[in-house]
Amino acid sequence: xxxxxxxxxxxxxxxxxxxxxxxxxxxxxxxxxxxxxxxxxxxxxxxxxxxxxxxxxxxxxxxxxxxxxxxxxxxxxxxxxxxxxxxxxxxxxxxxxxxxxxxxxxxxxxxxxxxxxxxxxxxxxxxxxxxxxxxxxxxxxxxxxxxxxxxxxxxxxxxxxxxxxxxxxxxxxxxxxxxxxxxxxxxxxxxxxxxxxxxxxxxxxxxxxxxxxxxxxxxxxxxxxxxxxxxxxxxxxxxxxxxxxxxxxxxxxxxxxxxxxxxxxxxxxxxxxxxxxxxxxxxxxxxxxxxxxxxxxxxx
Numbered sequence: 001x002x003x004x005x006x007x008x009x010x011x012x013x014x015x016x017x018x019x020x021x022x023x024x025x026x027x028x029x030x031x032x033x034x035x036x037x038x039x040x041x042x043x044x045x046x047x048x049x050x051x052x053x054x055x056x057x058x059x060x061x062x063x064x065x066x067x068x069x070x071x072x073x074x075x076x077x078x079x080x081x082x083x084x085x086x087x088x089x090x091x092x093x094x095x096x097x098x099x100x101x102x103x104x105x106x107x108x109x110x111x112x113x114x115x116x117x118x119x120x121x122x123x124x125x126x127x128x129x130x131x132x133x134x135x136x137x138x139x140x141x142x143x144x145x146x147x148x149x150x151x152x153x154x155x156x157x158x159x160x161x162x163x164x165x166x167x168x169x170x171x172x173x174x175x176x177x178x179x180x181x182x183x184x185x186x187x188x189x190x191x192x193x194x195x196x197x198x199x200x201x202x203x204x205x206x207x208x209x210x211x212x213x214x215x216x217x218x219x220x221x222x223x224x225x226x227x228x229x230x231x232x233x234x235x236x237x238x239x240x241x242x243x244x245x246x247x248x249x250x251x252x253x254x255x256x257x258x259x260x261x262x263x264x265x266x267x268x269x270x271x272x273x274x275x276x277x278x279x280x281x282x283x284x285x286x287x288x289x290x291x292x293x294x295x296x297x298x299x300x
Contacts (some may be wrong), residue, residue: 015047017098017113020090022051024080027059029105029238034066036107040163046113048072051090054080083209088200091190099195101188106133107236108187109166115233116189119177127194127225128217130183131233132169138278139184139229141169142288143300152300153239157292162236172287173232178280181271183227185213187235197223205262211255218263218271231284 019037023030037048050072052063060076067074075089087101098120100113112131119129132141134154143152156165183189198219206212217227260268289300 015045015096016117017046017100018049018090018094018096019046019100019102019113020049020051020087020094021102021104022053022083022086022090023055023059023063023104024053024083024086025055025059026104027055027062030059031062032238033102033104033106033108034072036109037102038070040108040110041113047094047096049090049093050074051086052076053083053086054078082207084201084203084206084212087209087212088203091195091200097192099190099192101185101190102235103186103237105238106187107162107238109163109234109236111170112166112233112235115170115175115230116187119175119228119230119233120189120191122177123226123228125224125226126177126228127191127220127223128183128227129177129189129230131187131230131235132281132284133184133186133235133237134165135237135239136184136186138180138182138275139281141234141281142285142292144285145300156236162234165236166234168288168291169234169284170232172291173284175230175232176280177228178231178278180227180229180278180280181221181275182214182217183229185209186237188213188216189230190216191225194220194223194225197225202262205258206255208251208254210251211259214255214259215262229280231281 021033034050050063050067052060052074054077055063063074066072073093075093091099098117100116116129116131120126130139132139134140134156135151137151138144140152140154143154146152156162201212202215206215221227
């Protein structure tokens with residue numbers, strides 16, 4: 001599929017946000033993600049930074065054509081440096097007052113960026129923000145866990161698109177921007193003040209991109225920043241094919257072990273207990289469940 005010229009440009013002046021998307025193969029996911037960014041983000045408000053982390057030839061050629069046609073900044077590595085190094089490369093290239101690390105297996109929706117920015121700018125203390133999603137642990141709606149106790153992926157009902165779901169969230173939400181101990185890394189909005197204060201992701205302890213966002217959240221909180229959810233924003237998360245389910249499970253365990261080594265097992269257990277008690281989205285989840293009750297989607 002040949003990309004069409006789009007609204008983004010390489011200029012940095014006046015941009016409210018930089019959007020960093022790291023790509024390693026999984027071309028179909030990357031295409032849907034990047035095209036949704038162009039379609040659903042307000043022209044002139046952002047700069048798109050794409051990091052090609054050692055992708056195959058087909059993905060590399062498409063990304064080059066896409067960046068050339070749409071004015072995105074493309075950073076490339078001939079071999080895979082793994083997620084955290086790739087993300088840091090994008091962060092180091094960013095200059096805007098707000099930067100979003102956006103997974104390449106996402107689909108953004110209308111006003112997603114404006115809603116993230118509104119949350120971030122609602123309180124000077126807020127340093128990191130994230131949206132709601134179908135599959136983002138404690139930011140998932142309407143269900144957090146499935147019947148087996150695993151993280152829910154909340155498949156959309158037949159005939160319901162990510163845009164439809166975003167519209168439903170926006171209609172039912174009464175934005176409260178609840179504070180939360182951790183923000184999921186799939187769509188991770190960071191104020192420039194946080195980067196200035198604590199630097200970049202820890203690519204040595206968390207090279208594969210599992211646990212690195214929790215570490216960053218802990219460091220930001222230690223520096224005095226609050227973490228919040230833009231509870232009127234919705235970004236679909238498809239769960240990338242860059243890693244298999246089995247590999248993701250292994251990497252998740254390794255990330256949790258790295259966090260325990262860095263902060264101590266008991267400290268992390270306390271943080272996990274705190275987030276397990278998070279109830280800031282219960283009312284909205286109930287409203288969404290009621291609104292979707294006549295659909296084919298199973299209940300929580």
